[in-house]
Amino acid sequence: MAELDFERRLERLFAEAPELPDAGFFAERVERRLDAGWTARRWLIGAAGVVGGVIGASQLMLSNVFERVETAGDSARLLSTSFTHVSAGADWVAAVSNGGTVVWVAAGLAVIMMGFVLTRVIGEI
């Protein structure tokens, strides 16, 4: 019984936190390290997003996308010419066939989206 009492007393003694004079300073240092880690993480995520976007763009370039866009543009133009004979109201086909502008814009958006998605995924991890 005395032994148990002593152990309980000892637990109480251990539960008492010592009063350290630099407690506030210690907390500030931990917060600074948390902030520094967070900033580094944000930079890392941003850099990963940029790298992802660049890789996506380079993949588009390397897959002969120029030729494909031109071919697609020619086909669309041909199609629209034939189509306007059938339906005079199908102007949207002509809009698509105006060079590869729309396709380029879509590709650019896709690259941005890829970077954004990658950034979010890394952020969640």
Place this chain on the structure above:
Amino acid sequence: MPGARHSRFASLHDVELCSYAATGERRAFGELVRRHGSAVRGVLRRMGAQSSEADDVAQDAFLTAFERIAEFRGEGTFAAWVKKIAARLYLRRLHRDRKLGAMTAEAIEDEPEIPHGDADAAIDLEEALKVLSAVERLCVTMCFGTGLSHSEAAEALNLPLGTVKSHVKRGLEKLRTRLAPEDGVVLEGRRGNG
């Protein structure tokens, strides 16, 4: 206004602060560090760490706790949870520095003569712990200061359970001699200052 935010968090319970911290609110976690920093540093010093070493490990423990805050379910207290993390980190550091093996293999010979406590004076736990060998100090503090069970301590120290129990028993006997030389003596914990 950082001051206002600090005061807002100051009135919250630990569990609520943990919920905020889990959403990435670093100021809420800062409040937890403010509340429990000394307790965590204290337990590391009681385990035998030097002041600067204890502070380094305590910082790492809090950073680890922030990373793993979602794992804290509020089943025990936040302070106890961080103390366990800190104790394990400290043991890992001892192991890395090859000090743990030397401590656990430490011969029991050359035991210091245990001065008996003065029944009229309040005895400082920190002072009392100094009469324990390094491994006894580790075992006693891990079991009584961090709330680890004997088997958890044995696992963390990589020692057989029986060995840990022996170290705890021997450590308690020494502490009893120092802190409560006679039954009935009122133990009074004096708050150490480092």
